[in-house]
Amino acid sequence: MDLAGLPPEYPLGLAAALFAIGAFGVVFRRSVIVVLMCIELMLNAVNITFVAFGRELGDMAGQVMVFFVMTVAAAEVAVGLAILLVAFSRRKTLDGDEFASLRG
Amino acid sequence: MPEVQTDILRWIVLLPLAGVVLNVAAAVTDRGKLARLIGPASILSAFVLAVIAVAQLAALPSGAALVDDVYRWIDAGKLSVDLTFRVDALTAMMLLIITGIGSLIHIYSLGYMDHENDVARFFAYMNLFVASMLVLVLADSLVLLFVGWEGVGACSYLLIGFWYTEPANVDAGQKAMIANRLGDAAFLIGMFVLFWGMADLGLPSLKIGVINIAAPLLAAQSPWLPTLVCLLLLVGATGKSAQIPLYIWLPDAMAGPTPVSALIHAATMVTAGVYMMARLSFLYVQTPVALEIVALIGAATCFFAATIALVQDDLKKVLAYSTVSQIGYMVLGIGVGAFSAGLFHLLTHAFFKALLFLAAGAVMHAMHGEIRMSKLGGLAKKMPITSKAFFIGSLAIAGVPGLSAFFSKDMVLEAAFVGGHHLAWLLALVAAGFTAFYIFRSYFLTFHTEERGDPEKMAHLHEMPAVMTVPLMILALGAIGIGWLGLPGGLLWGDALGGWLAPVLAKVPGHHGHPSTATMLGLMGITTAMALSGIGVAWLFYIRSPELPDRLASRCAGLHRTLLNKYWIDEIYDALVVRPYAAWSRFAWRVIDSTIIDGTINGLATSVSFSAALWRRLQSGDVQHYALATLAGAALLVGGAWALAAGF
Amino acid sequence: MIAFWIVALFALVGALVVVLHRNPVYSALGLVLTLFQVAVLFALLDAPLLALLQVMVYAGAIVVLFLFVIMLLSLEPEKRLAAPFPVAVAGLVLAATLGFGLVVSGTLPLRSGVPSRLPADFGSPESLATNLFTKHQLPFELTSVLLLVAVVGAVVLARRRS
Numbered sequence: 001m002d003l004a005g006l007p008p009e010y011p012l013g014l015a016a017a018l019f020a021i022g023a024f025g026v027v028f029r030r031s032v033i034v035v036l037m038c039i040e041l042m043l044n045a046v047n048i049t050f051v052a053f054g055r056e057l058g059d060m061a062g063q064v065m066v067f068f069v070m071t072v073a074a075a076e077v078a079v080g081l082a083i084l085l086v087a088f089s090r091r092k093t094l095d096g097d098e099f100a101s102l103r104g
Numbered sequence: 105m106p107e108v109q110t111d112i113l114r115w116i117v118l119l120p121l122a123g124v125v126l127n128v129a130a131a132v133t134d135r136g137k138l139a140r141l142i143g144p145a146s147i148l149s150a151f152v153l154a155v156i157a158v159a160q161l162a163a164l165p166s167g168a169a170l171v172d173d174v175y176r177w178i179d180a181g182k183l184s185v186d187l188t189f190r191v192d193a194l195t196a197m198m199l200l201i202i203t204g205i206g207s208l209i210h211i212y213s214l215g216y217m218d219h220e221n222d223v224a225r226f227f228a229y230m231n232l233f234v235a236s237m238l239v240l241v242l243a244d245s246l247v248l249l250f251v252g253w254e255g256v257g258a259c260s261y262l263l264i265g266f267w268y269t270e271p272a273n274v275d276a277g278q279k280a281m282i283a284n285r286l287g288d289a290a291f292l293i294g295m296f297v298l299f300w301g302m303a304d305l306g307l308p309s310l311k312i313g314v315i316n317i318a319a320p321l322l323a324a325q326s327p328w329l330p331t332l333v334c335l336l337l338l339v340g341a342t343g344k345s346a347q348i349p350l351y352i353w354l355p356d357a358m359a360g361p362t363p364v365s366a367l368i369h370a371a372t373m374v375t376a377g378v379y380m381m382a383r384l385s386f387l388y389v390q391t392p393v394a395l396e397i398v399a400l401i402g403a404a405t406c407f408f409a410a411t412i413a414l415v416q417d418d419l420k421k422v423l424a425y426s427t428v429s430q431i432g433y434m435v436l437g438i439g440v441g442a443f444s445a446g447l448f449h450l451l452t453h454a455f456f457k458a459l460l461f462l463a464a465g466a467v468m469h470a471m472h473g474e475i476r477m478s479k480l481g482g483l484a485k486k487m488p489i490t491s492k493a494f495f496i497g498s499l500a501i502a503g504v505p506g507l508s509a510f511f512s513k514d515m516v517l518e519a520a521f522v523g524g525h526h527l528a529w530l531l532a533l534v535a536a537g538f539t540a541f542y543i544f545r546s547y548f549l550t551f552h553t554e555e556r557g558d559p560e561k562m563a564h565l566h567e568m569p570a571v572m573t574v575p576l577m578i579l580a581l582g583a584i585g586i587g588w589l590g591l592p593g594g595l596l597w598g599d600a601l602g603g604w605l606a607p608v609l610a611k612v613p614g615h616h617g618h619p620s621t622a623t624m625l626g627l628m629g630i631t632t633a634m635a636l637s638g639i640g641v642a643w644l645f646y647i648r649s650p651e652l653p654d655r656l657a658s659r660c661a662g663l664h665r666t667l668l669n670k671y672w673i674d675e676i677y678d679a680l681v682v683r684p685y686a687a688w689s690r691f692a693w694r695v696i697d698s699t700i701i702d703g704t705i706n707g708l709a710t711s712v713s714f715s716a717a718l719w720r721r722l723q724s725g726d727v728q729h730y731a732l733a734t735l736a737g738a739a740l741l742v743g744g745a746w747a748l749a750a751g752f
Numbered sequence: 753m754i755a756f757w758i759v760a761l762f763a764l765v766g767a768l769v770v771v772l773h774r775n776p777v778y779s780a781l782g783l784v785l786t787l788f789q790v791a792v793l794f795a796l797l798d799a800p801l802l803a804l805l806q807v808m809v810y811a812g813a814i815v816v817l818f819l820f821v822i823m824l825l826s827l828e829p830e831k832r833l834a835a836p837f838p839v840a841v842a843g844l845v846l847a848a849t850l851g852f853g854l855v856v857s858g859t860l861p862l863r864s865g866v867p868s869r870l871p872a873d874f875g876s877p878e879s880l881a882t883n884l885f886t887k888h889q890l891p892f893e894l895t896s897v898l899l900l901v902a903v904v905g906a907v908v909l910a911r912r913r914s
Contacts, residue, residue: 006753006756006796006797010756010760011756011793011796011797013855014759014760014763014764014793015854016851016854016855017760017764017767017851017855018763018764018767018786019850019851019854020847020848020850020851020852020854021764021767021768021770021771021847021851022767022771023731023735023738023843023846023847023850023851024771024843024844024847024848025770025771026728026731026735027728027731027732027735027835027839027840027842027843027846027847028771028834028835028839028840028843028844029771029833029834029835030830030832030833030834030835031776031827031830033776033818033821033822033827034770034771034776034779035728036818037770037779037780037783037818038770038771040783040787040810040814041767041770041783041786044786044787044790044810047790047802048790048793048794051793051794051797051799051802052797055797055798055799055870055874055875058870058871058874060874060875060879060880060883061883061887061888063799063801063802063875063880063883064880064883064884064887064888066799066802067802067805067880067884068888068891068892068895070805070806070809070810071895071898071899072895072898073810073814074809074813074814074899074902075898075899075901075902076902077814077817077818078817078902078903078905078906079902079905079906079909081817081818081821081906082905082906082907082909082910083909084821085821085824085825085909085910086909086910088825094825094827095832096726096727096728097726097728097835097836099725099726099727100724100725100726101725102723102725103723103724103725103726728835728839729839732839732842732843732846735843735846735847735850736842736846738850739846739847739849739850739853742849742850742853742854743849743850743853745853746853746856
């Protein structure tokens, strides 16, 4: 597919916006499950940059890296959601502010 | 000088050491029953080995030595020290004294310490002492000698404070320890300086044999060096051998059990300083200045301690000052260059002073710890053997003709007079008269005169068991006979001991030994007259007309009080040394330590904990707050990078 | 170009729904929307295989997992959506700074020596596979271990609930 008309600055800009929104969500939301979703958003933003840069530099390593990120993200979600289930059964809530037993 | 290798010497040391280990084990298991066997047996077996070793040595030509190379102990750069034991004529004499008299005193202790629970600990310390003392005399290098030197000091400390529940005993032990530390520090510095000098000569060694051979070279290279070393070692000797100015610990050391006083603080350890100086006689003869000082210290101590002994009420204190005084004779002998005379007196003193102490111990034991002569008196009827033993010891120390100190003391005095040390001679001569007086004063007040003791104690008074009296008898025989080893003026076999020791001792250059017979007899007559008049005055004062001492005391009240309070030396030391030091220590504690150092540390700790209390609020425990912090960092980085790229 | 703008618009809308919607189910659906847009973008950027995987793994597996958990816990719409006000404001400011900074620096003209022409097969499944199984064989194998550990971990954690 020849898309010479799409310079890399555009996907990179989109990725930056998605990343910022995700980061804001991580800090902003109380619900731990939504925080996990926001992390997925940030990962996707990073993936976009990998693909964009890989294409720009003519290097397939960018796409390979996205492949790995997807794998790790899948593992992360599986374990993260399992932890979330256990935490919910203990505290009966998903409010992140309630999980603060390490308060100094 | 031929040297013969033998393995026997290490066992002389190892047997008492094994006794220590077994006694410690025995203490754990059976509350001391075994210790009663192990303690004396280990010393007796060491005595047997010592006799064998000395017999081997005697079979060799004069001047030979037995050597036992155990292993190389230190190998550091230029310095190498072997753990080597060596027996020559001088060591042989010391070996027999230590193990022989040590055995007798250990056996006596069986009776004396009968009622003690802690017998195993007692014998462990005693065996350790004997082992250390043997290391001291067997050592072939100054370094190894110092090991023994420190070992006996530690045992002395442990045994003085044996009854550690009494604070006074513990204080006495610490006093001994501190006084000895001062001397030992000087000893160490002396060794360092000596090694420096030896290394300069290209002989980096502290072997006693090498030092003695190299002594003239050392003196030729730098005349001040032998003098400095000898004076430093002399300070060490004044600590260990209780001479002016460090003698103060010995009278207090009487707080320990009496067998300890007899073995450590009369017969053996306190003579270590004399032994050490005799060992290095070749170094000492290189420096007339140091020898002169040694002689003066000896004579002064001899006189000074004798005067204090004149008026003491405590029988053991009398004997303690007597010991200080008698060691003064030995040091005087060393100082006037009559090394063998000093050692001869060491030998005879070991017998008669051990005898006197053990007899005093028997009195103390029988009277349940009462040792003040004002509470004794008239014990001769109830304790005939002890009384006779003390009498023989008194005759011996007083210098009555025919008994041991007559020969040895006379030999020292003669050497002092002939050597031209007339002041020292005079002091020692007067001290001889005092000696006769104070010892017979003690004898009369303890065993004769009316009974002043607690009637209840007197009623139960009885003679000691054989385990205590037999050692007394053997020591009494020694106190009578040992002096015949050194007869004056070529009588019969002459100075046999002197001949035996001659190859290992130096001779003072220009010191022509033999005075005319007339001089000799005259000196002997003066000494004997001094001794007899001392005894006579004692008899006059305490038997014939007992009111005389009080009248004299009130006539010379100032002098009497001065003597009674031992010249206030302890008080003077207290004011000059102890108090300022304690004040400085208090300052160091309160100001430097508590305020400055602790203040700094505590201040640091407080500020850390204060700031930590602030910073801990950052740790909210909420992951999102941490995420926020990460976000802030990332924003900062990106913002910074952008600002840089934009050219701000 | 028009395709890109459409993709970008929907992706941002989806992302905002994820962050801002009270109901977690809607959040999950917003996430699906965004992930689909990313898949399209991958396709636009010569990564057809990744686009397919994106749909399958993310939309098909991960989001379904999210929804499954939401249903399992029968989560209500949240009453208290946002973090405390100072945190929220700080997050907004910092995220905006970060996003602005990234957008600005990301859209700066690249100055590297870019190859003007890509190889004909760039981004084809074959080239990705060749890369994956030659140069990156070891990490690939390691991901299998990682997945195994994740599976075991998830099972262990979930079982402990009872």
